[in-house]
Amino acid sequence: MTASGIAAAAVEAFAARERQRFLEQNPKSVALAERARHSLFGGVPMHWMADWSTPSPLFVERAKGARFYDVDGHEYIDFCLGDTGTMFGHSPDPIARAIAEQAGSGLTTMLPGEDAVVAGELLAARFGLPYWQVTATATDSNRYVLRWARAITQRKTLLVFDGCYHGTVDDVMVRCRDGATVHRSGLVGQAYDLTQYSRAIPFNDIQALEAALAQGDVCALLCEPAMTNIGMVLPEPGFMQQCRELTRKYGALLIIDETHTISTDIGGCTKLWGLEPDFFVVGKPIAGGVPCGIFGCSAAMAEAMQQARQQASAGSQGHGHSGMGTTLSANALAMHCMRANLEQVMTQAAYDHMLPLAKRLADGFRGLIAKHDLQWSVTELGARSEFQFCPVSPKTGADAEAAFHDELQMALHLYLINRGILITPFHNMTLCCPDTSAADVDRLIATLDQALAELLAIPGARLNR
Known part of the structure; x- marks a missing residue:
C-alpha cells in the first residue's frame, strides 16, 4: 500500500x-x-x-x-x-528593455545610482518596512539578517520550522525528528554541528513554538508564512499572528521570508495578513528574473543595527569586516531591473x-x-x-x-x-x-x-x- x-x-x-x-x-x-x-x-x-x-x-x-x-x-x-x-513570466518586456538600457552604462560599480533610491522608496511603500538592503540572492539576505539578529539580541540560536526553505544558509539545514533537531539528510561536507545553534520545531505547533522560545536563547524565528519546500503547508488561522506575539514576549526577532510566498499578493502574506516582522526577505522574482535579493527592517531594527555595527567596530582599525555583502550586491544592472520590475511588472x-x-x-x-x-x-x-x-x-x-x-x-x-x-x-x-x-x-x-x-x-x- x-x-x-x-x-x-x-x-x-x-x-x-x-x-x-x-x-x-x-x-x-x-x-x-x-x-x-x-x-x-x-x-x-x-x-x-x-x-x-x-x-x-x-x-x-x-x-x-x-x-x-x-x-x-x-x-x-x-x-x-x-x-x-x-x-x-520569462523576459517581461520592461525587464528586457531595462537590461538593454543598462548594458552600455555599466553592470557593477560598488557605488549606488538613482535606481537604488527609487527602488528603496518603492519597496518601503509596498511592504511597509522603512529601510532596505540589496543582496545578490535570498540566501545572502537570510544569512545577513541572521548576523544582524544575533548581533542585536546577543543570542545565538536560530529557530526554524521543520521542512522550511530559506535557500542554502547553513543554519537552516536541520530537521525535527521525534522532537530533536538533527542535520538534514544528504547534507554534503558539513564540518560542524548545526544543532548547537539551530533548533527545528513543527509548523503550526504553538506549544512547541513557545517551549522553544521560552528557553531564552533564540535570536530569531526565521520562517515562511506558508511552507513551500516540502510541499505546500498553510498556517492554521491565527498561527502567524501568534508567532509575532510569542517572539515579542520572549525577546526574539521575527524574520519573514517571502521568496516563494510573494506569489500570494502584491504585498506578500506580510502585508495581506498584517504580520509586522522585524525583518522581511525576498529574492528570486524581485528583479524580474535577474539575480537579486532584498531585506527590509523596521525603524527599531535599523537603530539596533547601527548600534551593533558601532559596537562590533569599536577599537578596530578602519571599519572592520561585518561578514556581509559581496561586490556584486546591489549591482547597477540588478538595481535598474528591480526598479523596472516594481514599477511595471510586479503590479x-x-x-x-x-x-x-x-x-x-x-x-x-x-x-x-x-x-x-x-x-x-x-x-x-x-x-x-x-x-x-x-x-x-x-x-x-x-x-x-x-x-x-x-x-x-x-x-x-x-x-x-x-x-x-x-x-x-x-x-x-x-x-x-x-x-x-x-x-x-x-x-x-x-x-x-x-x-x-x-x-x-x-x-x-x-x-x-
Whole structure:
C-alpha cells in the first residue's frame, strides 16, 4: 500500500513507457547531455538540474512569457517559472528593455545610482518596512539578517520550522525528528554541528513554538508564512499572528521570508495578513528574473543595527569586516531591473490576472481527484496550487513528507513534459504568471486527466483501501 493509493508496479510500468518516449522525442537534448557529461559535473551546470523526472536533462533554447522552447523544437507551457525566479513570466518586456538600457552604462560599480533610491522608496511603500538592503540572492539576505539578529539580541540560536526553505544558509539545514533537531539528510561536507545553534520545531505547533522560545536563547524565528519546500503547508488561522506575539514576549526577532510566498499578493502574506516582522526577505522574482535579493527592517531594527555595527567596530582599525555583502550586491544592472520590475511588472494588474487562474487550476485539480476517486488533496495560496498524495492538506512538514510518493510524482511530471507542460520539480506545485491563459490551465487539467486515466487503466494499478 502506498500513500497515493496506486500500486508501485503500475507506476513503474507507466514511467518506463514515458522515459522511452522522452528519449525518442528529444535526440538533441540527449546528445547535448552526453556531450556535457565530459565537461560539466553530472552533465549540467548545477548538479540539481539533473534531478528532474526526465531520463536525460532537457536543454532549453529560449523562453518568453509563460512558454519555453527546447533544443528539439518543442514548445512548453511553463507552470514552474524558475520555481518563482520568473514568477512574472520569462523576459517581461520592461525587464528586457531595462537590461538593454543598462548594458552600455555599466553592470557593477560598488557605488549606488538613482535606481537604488527609487527602488528603496518603492519597496518601503509596498511592504511597509522603512529601510532596505540589496543582496545578490535570498540566501545572502537570510544569512545577513541572521548576523544582524544575533548581533542585536546577543543570542545565538536560530529557530526554524521543520521542512522550511530559506535557500542554502547553513543554519537552516536541520530537521525535527521525534522532537530533536538533527542535520538534514544528504547534507554534503558539513564540518560542524548545526544543532548547537539551530533548533527545528513543527509548523503550526504553538506549544512547541513557545517551549522553544521560552528557553531564552533564540535570536530569531526565521520562517515562511506558508511552507513551500516540502510541499505546500498553510498556517492554521491565527498561527502567524501568534508567532509575532510569542517572539515579542520572549525577546526574539521575527524574520519573514517571502521568496516563494510573494506569489500570494502584491504585498506578500506580510502585508495581506498584517504580520509586522522585524525583518522581511525576498529574492528570486524581485528583479524580474535577474539575480537579486532584498531585506527590509523596521525603524527599531535599523537603530539596533547601527548600534551593533558601532559596537562590533569599536577599537578596530578602519571599519572592520561585518561578514556581509559581496561586490556584486546591489549591482547597477540588478538595481535598474528591480526598479523596472516594481514599477511595471510586479503590479496589482499582474496579480489580478494570476490569482483567478490559480484558483481555476486548483478547482480543476479537485475535480480530477473526485473524478478518479483518489484520496488526494489540493492546497492553494495565491498564484500557487499543488495536489498532494494525502486525503487532507498537511499541517506540518512531517505530514507533507509522509505523503510523498517520488516515483508517482516523477512519472506524472514526465508524462506532462512529454506533452509540452512543465510544473515545479520535486512537488506537484504549479504557479501562474501574467502570461498564463485560461486555455493553458485547461490544457494542464486535461493532460493530467489523460495521464491518470492511462495510469489507472493498467491492471492492478488501484490498490484496495
